[in-house]
Amino acid sequence: MVISSTNPQYKEITIRRRIASIFNKREDDFSSLKDYNDYLEEVEDMTFDLIEGIDVAAIEAKIAKYQEENSEQIMVNRARKAEELAAAMAAIKAQPAQTDNDDASQNSQAGFGTVPQGQYAPTVAGGQPRPTGMMGPQPLPLGGSDAGYIVENEETFRRRARAGGWSKEISRKRAFEEAFGSIWVS
Known part of the structure; x- marks a missing residue:
């Protein structure tokens, strides 16, 4: 895949998105943290080399081989990510509306929408929940x-x-x- 753009940031973003969609394993897919970190390092090395134009043909061949060998797992991980995103969006839409005008106006003034003060909003893509209240537990x-x-x-x-x-x-x-x-x- 050849990317011809005059904006180097666009090129980097495009390459990183493409690589992330192919090399989408998670930490729980590995037996140890060291194996996972080695995987991440290898992916980042390939990404950097593609961005800088270093040995592009060999890297593209390596990506094609990986994609062919792991196509099923790539699709499973993409589906899992889509399901998590859909669940997060459904959870956001299912938040109950505030009935107490004081709390609702206080939350909307602080920019927190209808999430009750001091509670956590669901995350979009895994990880820990985001704090939403002014007085709730803060990281x-x-x-x-x-x-x-x-x-x-x-x-x-x-x-x-x-x-x-x-x-x-x-x-x-x-x-x-x-x-x-x-x-x-x-």
């Missing part, structure tokens, strides 16, 4: 509740800021440019 960031927000001391903060490319001079220059850029002379 914590990786590494604990304060991960990434604690700075040990001011020197550590300055060192991290410099490593990220930030400096006082750049901030000062930007502030002056923004201030003087807003002055209109007539």
Whole structure:
């Protein structure tokens, strides 16, 4: 399959969708996590090579061979994904409407629709449910509740800021440019 598009992002998206529809095994299809990770790494290597145009003929042959050998499992996994999506859509449509006007207006103001506050909405494609309420249980960031927000001391903060490319001079220059850029002379 040759993709001729001038937009490289379109090319990458097209290739990734195609590869994902063929190599659609899940973790529970493997006997160990290592086997699953090896599979994912191999798929990503092939995807990268196709995007970059590296040895395309050999990769296309490998994809065709895999598709031929695993056609039944590919179809089963596609059907399973479609069933999960249909079930999620049905669950979303089956959510009961709020009768209490205060709760309904509070939820709609927060952008959560008709899902009761503090409950979970179904996910679209597996994984964990999404929190929908303002006061309900919320997921914590990786590494604990304060991960990434604690700075040990001011020197550590300055060192991290410099490593990220930030400096006082750049901030000062930007502030002056923004201030003087807003002055209109007539």
